[in-house]
Amino acid sequence: MAELRTLQPEDFHHLLTIETESFDSGYSPYFIKMIPVLFGNVSYIALDESEPLGYAAAAIEQGERDRGWIISMAVRPRARGQGLGKKLMEKCLDALEQAGVRRVHLTVAPANKVAIELYSQLGFASSGVMPDYFGPGEHRLLMIKPL
Numbered sequence: 418m419a420e421l422r423t424l425q426p427e428d429f430h431h432l433l434t435i436e437t438e439s440f441d442s443g444y445s446p447y448f449i450k451m452i453p454v455l456f457g458n459v460s461y462i463a464l465d466e467s468e469p470l471g472y473a474a475a476a477i478e479q480g481e482r483d484r485g486w487i488i489s490m491a492v493r494p495r496a497r498g499q500g501l502g503k504k505l506m507e508k509c510l511d512a513l514e515q516a517g518v519r520r521v522h523l524t525v526a527p528a529n530k531v532a533i534e535l536y537s538q539l540g541f542a543s544s545g546v547m548p549d550y551f552g553p554g555e556h557r558l559l560m561i562k563p564l
């Protein structure tokens with residue numbers, strides 16, 4: 418049975434493990450190190466004993482405190498398809514709502530059907546593809562959920 422708790426700075430190596438297994442080119446180690454420091458109050462990790470299974474990171478926008486973002490989401494391949502991604506997202510959404518957030522944004526690669534299906538199930542609606550969002554040819558689908 419997985420334990421879900423907020424992210425702590427000592428989870429850095431857990432986050433690196435999950436990221437490495439989940440993305441070909443993901444966030445830099447520097448940014449991963451900063452995720453628990455800056456966003457730990459609204460971000461969650463799932464652990465089985467001391468083994469990391471997945472995490473979801475959220476953040477509250479600086480200028481617009483009622484707008485939140487899901488900034489990362491990954492479950493290790495061996496733990497996928499068991500509802501963990503959904504549970505992690507639900508914890509983040511609850512924490513954002515408690516913090517006064519009224520709408521949540523995220524972006525996802527338009528070809529990432531599994532993630533898009535998960536976000537749709539959680540009530541995120543497509544707000545259109547943003548061309549060249551991360552550079553030439555790096556399009557992203559923007560999805561938004563009101564809380």
Ligand SMILES: CC(C)(COP(=O)(O)OP(=O)(O)OC[C@H]1O[C@@H](n2cnc3c(N)ncnc32)[C@H](O)[C@@H]1OP(=O)(O)O)[C@@H](O)C(=O)NCCC(=O)NCCS
Nearest residue numbers: 439490491492497498499500501502503525531532534535
């Ligand atoms: C996206 C990801 C986090 C999903 O995690 P997960 O723990 O496997 O997801 P869950 O088991 O909670 O599934 C939740 C929903 O996602 C969708 N889903 C999950 N696996 C799926 C699959 N293989 N095919 C289609 N839809 C799928 C379903 O809607 C599912 O709900 P259901 O079980 O009621 O049908 C995981 O696949 C992952 O880490 N992928 C690589 C990293 C990534 O792409 N992150 C998102 C970046 S924006």
